[in-house]
Each structure stands twice: as structure tokens, then as C-alpha cells.
Amino acid sequence: MSPIEQTSAPIPNKTSVQSRDVEKSLEEQPLVKVRAERFIRLLENGSLYTDRFIQRFLPSDLNPFSQLGAIANTCLIIALISGVALLVWYSPSVHQAHASMEAIKNSSWIGQWVRSLHRYSSDACMFMVLLHAGRLFLQRRFTGSRWLAWTTGILLLALLWFLGWTGYWLVWDTRAQHVATGSARFIDSLPLFVEPLSRSFLTNDSVHSLLFFLVFFSHMLLPLVMGIALWMHLMRVNRARLLTGRAMTYWIVGSLVVISTLLPATSSSQAEMTAKATEFTMDWWYLWPIVLTDRLNGGMLWGIFLFGSLVTLTLPWWMVKRRMKPEQKAQVETSRCIGCTHCASDCPFNAITMVARDDGKPFPSLSFVNPDLCVGCGICVGACDSQAINLPWLNSRDERREIDAWVDAQVLNGQKPFLAFICRESAKGPGLFQLKSETLELPGYRVRTVPCAGWVSAVLIERALERGVEGILIIGCSEGDPVSREGGKWLKMRLEGTREPKLDLRKADPARIRFIKYDRTRRAEMIEEAEAFRQQRQRGPNAKVPKKIQAIAFAVALTCVLSGIMFALSDFSYRTSNASEPQLVVSFNHRGDVMQERTLTQEERDKLLPHMRAQVSISREKTPVHLRITVNGNIVWDQAYAPGGLSKDGPSVATVRLPVRPGAHAVKVQIADTADATLWTHEWEQEVVFEEKWDRVLLFNTRSGFSLH
Known part of the structure; x- marks a missing residue:
């Protein structure tokens, strides 16, 4: 079959054949195929309709959905600047962090405004990044060489989330408490520390200042890592739009200034490690993992993390059915x-x-x-x-020869030949080539679908017109963020004579060339424009230029909608998994005695090297530590804990949580650290009062003994 399909004047009995041929021509192109492509394109139509609606009121360069990545970068820079400025008031100490934040709220309007700007610019950055990733996914812009941009984009998303996660840790309020305990539960599943990190968050006194400073240092360092990742993200993109233009930047800054002034960011109550919060508001853009860390153990958290990472990072490979x-x-x-x-x-x-x-x-x-x-x-x-x-599959010289032959035949028959080059993104899907009233939707045109409107060269247009083509229609992607980025832009500049290789006006009459931009959701307008051009009727521009008042009003309304979504999720209620019933928490990190020496048998000595044949065995192994908890005379816990370490010579570590009813209870805790498990070497007994939504924590330390919190 010829790579160019002819559709001259409509012939009713050949209509269905011609329509199938054009569809077949499109399908035979070496397109990249992804799984669930029809469904993804259906979802993508939603974003196309959104762009179409917005561009009725705003020019394309002010459409936020066509520059989501640049908006995210601009918001990130605002967050970085405001974060540095916030250090004027903030004290990076676990004992003073919350107080310094509250002091800002109570005594410094400027400080409170800077803090709010930092919060909302960070939320806006995450919002825009998620929209950016979703849009690129729907456009299937993760295949082939774009795999690097996708994987580094996922890495950037993870770094951005972790930047916000550590940022909320530094406030040291109730939200930070759940961030810290959730992080500890996640990390404790790995054999990294002798003592579980979660023991550091049992009481206020057990929280290490050095750990808090490490989190602060990580929060300061992460933007540098993100800068490297962003460079990798854009390294394969020519003329990447890193930041927004002046008008959009002014609009972003103004919007954030207004929302920071009207809706100041606040903290929750100060972190109390023994308190059991049942409900609080949190920033869902960054703190949504708390829903999981509050309810799942470390193994399940790691399973979700690894599975999610594997699925998203390898998506450019497993999602693709056919590659170029x-x-x-x-x-x-x-x-x-x-x-x-x-x-x-x-x-x-x-x-x-x-x-x-x-x-x-x-x-x-x-x-x-x-x-x-x-x-x-x-x-x-x-x-x-x-x-x-x-x-190779669309050679321009072969196309020119076939066009020449077709034009000669049409002219010989006394017909006026028209050519149509259509970007496949405008033609693909439930779009252009469908039957309607027993005629093709582009009657009178010889149609060729091309990978991008930018494929059409000035020399191809010139030679076709010189040969006798009456008119050439080129349909490209609509304004915004097209799949091939700049093809339509370069073609328009070539036709206008502002970019080489430009159209030679001595060989081509611009009135016989029509370049229009439509996405596949604007089929009726596309057909009307094509018919008007074929009938040599002048039609109005693709989109009406909105009045300035209308544009400003719509921009304000759109900003309010996006800001409302951002704010709603930045301070939305969350119900924890904590029950109001109090708990008795007992925890220790203690070494048992060394295992007793014993005399080796002759057979055991014979198996050893001569210089190692001692009469008795010398062991580093420690005895298990036995813990018994009695409440109101009833034994509620009785268990031995093996020593840690590969040689079993480390300390035994345990944390036990026992629910109790509110009120006073007689509590007795016994610890045995010798080979005789019935010999209690450490004992503690006291009447303890329990209150709803509060835990009582009993810690045992080898040096200082028991301490109740």
C-alpha cells in the first residue's frame, strides 16, 4: 500500500474502503505502543479538554497546565529562599524548635508570613510536580530515550517528598511526632543499629538532640542533591523550560503572597511522646505516609516501598508493548x-x-x-x-515523488488537488478518520499522517505548489505542551520566514498554505477549517483572543480553584489509629551475664588445633534477659529476650506495650539477667495512675536503673 492515501471528491461506494485505508496507514507507522493505550488516551482527552477550556480565556503562555514543570521549579525556588529566610527565627534544637515556631506566630508578623510562604510554596511545588508527572504519563512521554527523564523525575519526586517529610519533623509538634515514630518503624526493619531507633521516641527525654540535628542537616543538604537530579532530568531536553516567564512568575508569587497573608500556616501542639493523639490536621501533600506508618509494621512498609519503587521506576520498560x-x-x-x-x-x-x-x-x-x-x-x-x-519509513524524497505523480494525474483529469499533512497526535484515537453521512470527513484531500507537523519542510511545500497543488493544509497539535515539543513552533516560524530553512515566497504563495493547530478533541472545528480552506473561504483564527478583563477574571478564578485544592490538602483532618485507652510501655536495653564456662570433653579437645586445646570453654555469648510484668497481682507478660549480635554477645532489647484501663494500678516489673531465670536481679514496684490518651513508660537502664515517665 502506498504510504500516502488519496481522498479526492467523495465517492459513496468507496468511502468505507478509503476510511479503512487511512486508518491502516496510521496503524502501519512505527508507533510506540503502550499497555492500555486506549484507556490512557481517553484519560488524556480530559487534559486536552481542560487546555481547550483554559485557552478560551488565557493565551497559551499563561496556561499553567502547559508549563507545570517550570511552575514547580519556580515554587521550589520560592520555598528555598523563604526557607533560608526562616532560619532568622528558627532554632534547630529539639528542645526549642516548637517554641521558636510559636514565638514567630505570636511576636513576628513578617516571620509568620515567611513561614506561611515556605509552607504553601512547598505544597504548590508538590501539587505541580504530581500534575506534571500525570500529564507526561497520559502523553506516554516515558518511552524510548525518555526513560532517563522519567526515572530521574520519579527520583526528584521522592527527594521532594523527603524534603517535606524532614521539614515537618523539624517543627517538633504532634505531626512531627508521628513523622519520627513512623520513620523509626520503617528504619528498624533493617539491621542498622544495635538499639532500635524507635526507643529514642518513647519519652521526651529519650529524644536525641544529635538525631534532630542530623534531620536538620539533611533538610539543608537535600536541595543540592535535587539540583543534580534536576540537571540529569533535563540533560536530554534541548531548550528546556526551566522556569516560568515573567508574567507567570509574577502571578505565582502574587498568589502565594495572598494565600500566605490570608491563611497563615500554623503548628499543632508540641510533641509529647507519651501522649496518644487521636485526631489532628496535617499536610497531606507530604504527610500522607503517616496513614501507613501508623498502621503497618516495618516489613509491610518496606514491601509497599519496594513494590511502588519497582513499578514506577521500571514503567518505561514494562508499560511498553512495542518499541521503535x-x-x-x-x-x-x-x-x-x-x-x-x-x-x-x-x-x-x-x-x-x-x-x-x-x-x-x-x-x-x-x-x-x-x-x-x-x-x-x-x-x-x-x-x-x-x-x-x-x-526510513517516511522518506521525504519518496513522498515528493509520489505527490508529484498524484498531482500530475489530478491536473490531467482537470481536478484541483489539495494536500493535508496531519500530526498523528491530532489524528490518533477516537478522532479524525471516521465515517460521517457516508463520506470521508476530509473529502477532496490527499491525506498523510506525519509524526509531527515539524516534519513538513519548506522545500516540500514549495515543490508541491510549483507542481500544481491548489492548497496545502497542515494540522498540528494545539498550543500548550505537545508531545514533540517544538515541531509546530518551528514550522510556523519557517512559514513566516523567521527561521531557517524558511519558505521562499517567490516559489510559494502563503495564501495557498494553511497551518492550523487542533487537538483530537476538536474534530468538528478541524473539519470545518479544512473544508473552508478547500473552498477558498477565509475562516477566523483558531481561538478568539479574550478580552483583558475576561482574561484577568478567569485567571483569578483559576488561581482560586488551584489554591483552594492546595490549601484543602495542606491542612486536612486525620484520624490516627490510636485508641484512647492508655498503655503501659516497658522497655530495656540490657546485657545478660556471660555464659558459664564448662570443661571440654576429650573428644571436643581433639577436634581443636594443639595450641587451642584449653581445659575449659571460653564464651562471649550472653545469657537471655528475662522480663516479667505483673499488674494488680496478675502476670501479664513473661518472656525471655535473646542477646543481639552475630556472636550473641550484644545486649537484649525489648519494648512491650500493654493496654490497661484508666485509673490506679499496682505494677511490678522484674528482670533476670543470669543463667538462673528465676533469680530476679532487678525489680521495680509502684502504684501507677493511668489516664486516657496517655501512655506511662517505664525505662530500664543498666547504669541508672528504672525510670517512670
């Missing part, structure tokens, strides 16, 4: 390359470099395409006047 082969990507015919550098300059993904040539041609350099970076968008084809670079 290296031989299907852009290739250079060296004999035709003149070293103009246009292809390397226009490539959105840094896939083309100019290398020194040694073939004797009178040009200093030669284009080289890295197939590992090429995504097959074809923008380089449109940038090459000499047609030296091409996609």
Missing part, C-alpha cells in the same frame, strides 16, 4: 549533508550532534543522529533543505 527500532529512527545520508546545523539546532531532544567529516566534501561538519536519544518525531526532516536526513 533503531533502524526506524532518523538517519543521515552523508553524501547530501551540507553541515548547515539546522537539524541539530531544531532537535528538541539533543539527539543530533555535528561531527567533523572526512569524506572530502567541502563542508566542515556532518550530522550524526544518536539512535538512543532519537524519538522519531521527524522535526529534523523539516529542518533539512537538502533532504539529507530522513525517517
Whole structure:
């Protein structure tokens, strides 16, 4: 089948055949296929409708959904600046952190405003990053060479979350208490420490100042790591939009200033390690894992973490059903390359470099395409006047010859030939090529779907018009954040004569060329525009330019909606898994006695080397530590704990939690650390009063003995 499909004047009895042929032409292109693609495209239509609605009121450069990554970076910079400024008032000490935050609220309006700005810019950053990741997923922009951007993006998302997680730890309020205990539960599953980290958070006195400072230091250092990850995230993107433009930046800063002024950020009550909070508000953008850490053990937490990491990081591989082969990507015919550098300059993904040539041609350099970076968008084809670079499955010279033959036949028959080049993102899915009233939806056009509108070169347009084509219609992706990024932009500039290789107006009449931008959700408008062009009728612009008052009003409304979502999740209620019933918590870190020596048998001595044949065995192994807890005369706990260490020569560690009823109870705790488990070497007995929503913690230390908290 010919790679170009003809659809001249509608012939009713051939309509269905032609429609199937055009669909088949689209399907035979070497497209990347992902799992559940129809469903994903259906979801993507939602984002297209959103863009379409927003662009009725705002220009594309002020559409926040077309620059989510840049907005996230801008918010991150605001958060970093406000965070540094917050150090003027903040004291990084476990004993003074909460008090310093409360002092800001009570005595410094500027400090409170800076704190609020820090909070809301961080939340906005996370909000925008999640939207950015979701949009790229729906656009399937994680396949092929984009795997690096996806995996580093997931890493950046994890670092951003951890930055917020540690930030809330530093406030040392009730939220921080749950952050700390949840982190300890997660870490304690790994054999990293002799003493479980969770023992550091049993009482206020047991919290280590050094650990708190380590968290503070990590919070300060993480932005540097994020900077490296961001560089890796964008290293394969040419002309990446790192930050927002001036107008959008002013709008972001203004929005954050307003919300920080009207809705000051606050802390919850100071952390009390023996208190059992049943409900509090928290920032769900960063603290949602508390829902899991409060309810699951360390093993399950690690299982969820590893499974989630595996699924998201390997998504560019397991999600893809069909990949583009290296031989299907852009290739250079060296004999035709003149070293103009246009292809390397226009490539959105840094896939083309100019290398020194040694073939004797009178040009200093030669284009080289890295197939590992090429995504097959074809923008380089449109940038090459000499047609030296091409996609093997869509060769521009072959296309030109077929167009010439078709035009000659049409002119010979007395017909007016029209060409239509349609970006496959505009044509794919439940979109353009469907039957309607027994006619093709683009009657009278010879249709060719191309990977990107940027594939269409100025020289192809010029030669087609010189050959006798009546008009050329090019349909590209709508304004915003298209899959191939800059193809439509470069084509528009070439047609306007502002970018090389530009259209030669001596060979091409601009009135016979129509470049329009529509996504696949605007099928009716696309068809109307195509028919108007074929009938040589002038139609209005794609989108009406909104009035300034309307644009400002809509921008304010959109800002309120997005800010409302951000704020709602930044201070939303959370009900913990804690019961109001008090608990008795007993914990110790204690070494048992060394195992008793015994006389070796002759057989045991014979197995040893001569210089190691002692009469008695010498062991480093410690005896288990036995714990018994009695409440109101009833034994409620009786268990021995083995020593730690590979040689079983470390301390025995235990933390026991026993629910008790509110009121006074006689509590007796006994510890045995010798081989005779009935010989209680340490005892403690006292009447303890228990209150609802409070735990009583009894710690045993080898040096200081028992202490009740």
C-alpha cells in the first residue's frame, strides 16, 4: 500500500474502503505502543479538554497546565529562599524548635508570613510536580530515550517528598511526632543499629538532640542533591523550560503572597511522646505516609516501598508493548549533508550532534543522529533543505515523488488537488478518520499522517505548489505542551520566514498554505477549517483572543480553584489509629551475664588445633534477659529476650506495650539477667495512675536503673 492515501471528491461506494485505508496507514507507522493505550488516551482527552477550556480565556503562555514543570521549579525556588529566610527565627534544637515556631506566630508578623510562604510554596511545588508527572504519563512521554527523564523525575519526586517529610519533623509538634515514630518503624526493619531507633521516641527525654540535628542537616543538604537530579532530568531536553516567564512568575508569587497573608500556616501542639493523639490536621501533600506508618509494621512498609519503587521506576520498560527500532529512527545520508546545523539546532531532544567529516566534501561538519536519544518525531526532516536526513519509513524524497505523480494525474483529469499533512497526535484515537453521512470527513484531500507537523519542510511545500497543488493544509497539535515539543513552533516560524530553512515566497504563495493547530478533541472545528480552506473561504483564527478583563477574571478564578485544592490538602483532618485507652510501655536495653564456662570433653579437645586445646570453654555469648510484668497481682507478660549480635554477645532489647484501663494500678516489673531465670536481679514496684490518651513508660537502664515517665 502506498504510504500516502488519496481522498479526492467523495465517492459513496468507496468511502468505507478509503476510511479503512487511512486508518491502516496510521496503524502501519512505527508507533510506540503502550499497555492500555486506549484507556490512557481517553484519560488524556480530559487534559486536552481542560487546555481547550483554559485557552478560551488565557493565551497559551499563561496556561499553567502547559508549563507545570517550570511552575514547580519556580515554587521550589520560592520555598528555598523563604526557607533560608526562616532560619532568622528558627532554632534547630529539639528542645526549642516548637517554641521558636510559636514565638514567630505570636511576636513576628513578617516571620509568620515567611513561614506561611515556605509552607504553601512547598505544597504548590508538590501539587505541580504530581500534575506534571500525570500529564507526561497520559502523553506516554516515558518511552524510548525518555526513560532517563522519567526515572530521574520519579527520583526528584521522592527527594521532594523527603524534603517535606524532614521539614515537618523539624517543627517538633504532634505531626512531627508521628513523622519520627513512623520513620523509626520503617528504619528498624533493617539491621542498622544495635538499639532500635524507635526507643529514642518513647519519652521526651529519650529524644536525641544529635538525631534532630542530623534531620536538620539533611533538610539543608537535600536541595543540592535535587539540583543534580534536576540537571540529569533535563540533560536530554534541548531548550528546556526551566522556569516560568515573567508574567507567570509574577502571578505565582502574587498568589502565594495572598494565600500566605490570608491563611497563615500554623503548628499543632508540641510533641509529647507519651501522649496518644487521636485526631489532628496535617499536610497531606507530604504527610500522607503517616496513614501507613501508623498502621503497618516495618516489613509491610518496606514491601509497599519496594513494590511502588519497582513499578514506577521500571514503567518505561514494562508499560511498553512495542518499541521503535533503531533502524526506524532518523538517519543521515552523508553524501547530501551540507553541515548547515539546522537539524541539530531544531532537535528538541539533543539527539543530533555535528561531527567533523572526512569524506572530502567541502563542508566542515556532518550530522550524526544518536539512535538512543532519537524519538522519531521527524522535526529534523523539516529542518533539512537538502533532504539529507530522513525517517526510513517516511522518506521525504519518496513522498515528493509520489505527490508529484498524484498531482500530475489530478491536473490531467482537470481536478484541483489539495494536500493535508496531519500530526498523528491530532489524528490518533477516537478522532479524525471516521465515517460521517457516508463520506470521508476530509473529502477532496490527499491525506498523510506525519509524526509531527515539524516534519513538513519548506522545500516540500514549495515543490508541491510549483507542481500544481491548489492548497496545502497542515494540522498540528494545539498550543500548550505537545508531545514533540517544538515541531509546530518551528514550522510556523519557517512559514513566516523567521527561521531557517524558511519558505521562499517567490516559489510559494502563503495564501495557498494553511497551518492550523487542533487537538483530537476538536474534530468538528478541524473539519470545518479544512473544508473552508478547500473552498477558498477565509475562516477566523483558531481561538478568539479574550478580552483583558475576561482574561484577568478567569485567571483569578483559576488561581482560586488551584489554591483552594492546595490549601484543602495542606491542612486536612486525620484520624490516627490510636485508641484512647492508655498503655503501659516497658522497655530495656540490657546485657545478660556471660555464659558459664564448662570443661571440654576429650573428644571436643581433639577436634581443636594443639595450641587451642584449653581445659575449659571460653564464651562471649550472653545469657537471655528475662522480663516479667505483673499488674494488680496478675502476670501479664513473661518472656525471655535473646542477646543481639552475630556472636550473641550484644545486649537484649525489648519494648512491650500493654493496654490497661484508666485509673490506679499496682505494677511490678522484674528482670533476670543470669543463667538462673528465676533469680530476679532487678525489680521495680509502684502504684501507677493511668489516664486516657496517655501512655506511662517505664525505662530500664543498666547504669541508672528504672525510670517512670
